[in-house]
Amino acid sequence: xxxxxxxxxxxxxxxxxxxxxxxxxxxxxxxxxxxxxxxxxxxxxxxxxxxxxxxxxxxxxxxxxxxxxxxxxxxxxxxxxxxxxxxxxxxxxxxxxxxxxxxxxxxxxxxxxxxxxxxxxxxxxxxxxxxxxxxxxxxxxxxxxx
Amino acid sequence: xxxxxxxxxxxxxxxxxxxxxxxxxxxxxxxxxxxxxxxxxxxxxxxxxxxxxxxxxxxxxxxxxxxxxxxxxxxxxxxxxxxxxxxxxxxxxxxxxxxxxxxxxxxxxxxxxxxxxxxxxxxxxxxxxxxxxxxxxxxxxxxxxx
Amino acid sequence: xxxxxxxxxxxxxxxxxxxxxxxxxxxxxxxxxxxxxxxxxxxxxxxxxxxxxxxxxxxxxxxxxxxxxxxxxxxxxxxxxxxxxxxxxxxxxxxxxxxxxxxxxxxxxxxxxxxxxxxxxxxxxxxxxxxxxxxxxxxxxxxxxx
Numbered sequence: 409x410x411x412x413x414x415x416x417x418x419x420x421x422x423x424x425x426x427x428x429x430x431x432x433x434x435x436x437x438x439x440x441x442x443x444x445x446x447x448x449x450x451x452x453x454x455x456x457x458x459x460x461x462x463x464x465x466x467x468x469x470x471x472x473x474x475x476x477x478x479x480x481x482x483x484x485x486x487x488x489x490x491x492x493x494x495x496x497x498x499x500x501x502x503x504x505x506x507x508x509x510x511x512x513x514x515x516x517x518x519x520x521x522x523x524x525x526x527x528x529x530x531x532x533x534x535x536x537x538x539x540x541x542x543x544x545x546x547x548x549x550x551x552x553x554x
Numbered sequence: 555x556x557x558x559x560x561x562x563x564x565x566x567x568x569x570x571x572x573x574x575x576x577x578x579x580x581x582x583x584x585x586x587x588x589x590x591x592x593x594x595x596x597x598x599x600x601x602x603x604x605x606x607x608x609x610x611x612x613x614x615x616x617x618x619x620x621x622x623x624x625x626x627x628x629x630x631x632x633x634x635x636x637x638x639x640x641x642x643x644x645x646x647x648x649x650x651x652x653x654x655x656x657x658x659x660x661x662x663x664x665x666x667x668x669x670x671x672x673x674x675x676x677x678x679x680x681x682x683x684x685x686x687x688x689x690x691x692x693x694x695x696x697x698x699x700x
Numbered sequence: 701x702x703x704x705x706x707x708x709x710x711x712x713x714x715x716x717x718x719x720x721x722x723x724x725x726x727x728x729x730x731x732x733x734x735x736x737x738x739x740x741x742x743x744x745x746x747x748x749x750x751x752x753x754x755x756x757x758x759x760x761x762x763x764x765x766x767x768x769x770x771x772x773x774x775x776x777x778x779x780x781x782x783x784x785x786x787x788x789x790x791x792x793x794x795x796x797x798x799x800x801x802x803x804x805x806x807x808x809x810x811x812x813x814x815x816x817x818x819x820x821x822x823x824x825x826x827x828x829x830x831x832x833x834x835x836x837x838x839x840x841x842x843x844x845x846x
Contacts, residue, residue: 415708416561422715423568430640434651485694487670489637489653491781494722505726507781509803509811511655511670511695519655519670519695524779524803524811548777549803549811562707569714576786580797631840633816635783635799657801657816657841665801665816665841 418497424538425495425531429506432540433488441471449532449539456545457523484513500533501541508545524549564643570684571641571677575652578686579634587617595678595685602691603669630659646679647687654691670695710789716830717787717823721798724832725780733763741824741831748837749815776805792825793833800837816841 428447435444445468454460454467461470492507506527514520525547532541574593581590591614600606600613607616638653652673660666671693678687720739727736737760740746745754746762753762784799798819806812817839824833 412558412704412708415712416558416565419565419708419711419715420561423565427640430638433638434640487653487655487694489635489655489670489781491637491783492722492725494719494726507779509779509781511667513695516697517695518697519667521667521803521811521813524781548779549805549809551808551810558704562704562711565711566707569711573786576784579784580786633799633801633840635781635801635816637783657813659841662844663841664843665813667813 421497421502421533421538422495425502425504426493428531428538428540429490429493429504429527429529432543433490433508437486437488439475441468441475444468444471447540448543449534449541452540453542454540454545455543457547457550458545487511487519502531502538504529504531522550523547567643567648567679567684568641571648571650572639574677574684574686575636575639575650575673575675578689579636579654583632583634585621587614587621590614590617593686594689595680595687598686599688600686600691601689603693603696604691633657633665648677648684650675650677668696669693713789713794713825713830714787717794717796718785720823720830720832721782721785721796721819721821724835725782725800729778729780731767733760733767736760736763739832740835741826741833744832745834746832746837747835749839749842779803779811794823794830796821796823814842815839 432444432447435447445464448454448464448467450463452464452467453462454470458474459470461467487510489509489511490506493504494506495502495504508527509524510522511519512522525545528544528546529540530542531538578590578593581593591610594600594610594613596609598610598613599608600616604620605616607613635655635657636652639650640652641648641650654671654673655667656669657665658668671691674690674692675686676688677684724736724739727739737756740756740759742755744756744759746752746759750766751762753759779802781801781803782798785796786798787794787796800817800819801813802815803811804814817837820836820838821832822834823830
């Protein structure tokens with residue numbers, strides 16, 4: 409039988425991890441690469457369609473470079489719609505999976521489904537805050553050659 | 555160090571606010587303007603693509619008028635898919651941001667992305683229930699001229 | 701005034717039910733019909749566009765048959781994006797409604813909105829785990845003749 413303190417902690421951890429997953433989407437859509445990079449642990453890793461990076465500074469650089477390569481005016485007003493959060497706690501570690509759908513302005517301005525996929529995450533509590541130790545973004549659906 | 559009572563309250567407040575954000579979508583999609591208006595505080599305000607309104611009665615009127623202006627048969631079976639809830643509590647006040655995607659039946663009946671945007675909310679606990687004090691709906695993606 | 705134990709239990713129940721709703725989507729998208737069927741109570745029922753079934757074994761059979769009928773290569777990489785979870789607890793019973801959007805690879809591989817709808821659920825705590833007693837999947841948006 410686990411006690412009140414641990415039960416509260418587990419509930420709070422799940423809330424904090426949901427916040428982390430959501431903050432990620434906000435930082436990405438605002439192209440706030442500083443805030444984005446601070447969501448990663450000291451030895452954090454990211455890998456996905458944009459490349460891969462390690463440590464907050466390395467991940468910020470990777471994302472800055474990726475945005476710099478994008479054709480201006482394309483992928484305007486990006487929206488990452490996040491969902492299907494599944495979180496497994498294990499003390500100061502956790503794993504999570506979730507879904508993402510990336511929506512952006514099509515040629516006529518209307519929202520268009522660009523890509524869809526999932527995130528597989530290893531998480532760690534670092535100085536009292538949940539961070540990404542490893543986030544892998546898998547793209548399941550994208551235009552041929554896209 | 556905050557106590558058990560306050561920790562429980564914070565967790566319950568987050569649940570109650572998620573319910574509020576979700577109830578909003580349900581009332582809107584059912585076009586239940588009465589239920590919709592009751593989600594707002596006594597001095598509540600709404601502003602967005604449909605116009606703006608104040609107080610529950612004023613907001614109900616605004617929405618009734620907006621629905622009356624819509625061409626019958628267009629935008630059939632509207633779905634607001636809501637997500638990316640980010641909630642910041644501050645006692646009996648709170649702020650929230652979230653994303654919405656509006657899906658409706660296209661010419662062949664299939665689901666079509668119509669518009670997408672976000673909500674920026676000021677929330678208040680009023681007689682023990684969380685309500686919208688101010689909800690601003692921002693449309694980021696819509697067809698040109700739409 | 702309800703006590704700490706009951707308040708914790710209610711919060712934990714909501715988390716467990718969110719997990720159930722999310723696990724359903726994962727099992728379905730992986731076409732793991734065994735895991736899918738185990739989310740239903742001993743006398744569980746499912747009904748929706750694929751047919752209907754009762755008991756975990758009967759529901760597994762229904763889903764195996766439905767997947768066997770599908771044209772190979774069509775509906776590749778299915779994604780159910782789930783959201784708008786609304787949960788009402790009542791002791792060892794609960795009801796829930798939620799939204800689903802089904803996305804799959806279109807002819808060019810890009811994500812396409814295939815169908816959208818909602819789930820109406822009766823839930824039950826069985827041997828300490830939340831299960832579907834009755835899940836009804838309603839399709840609101842689908843192509844004409846689809």
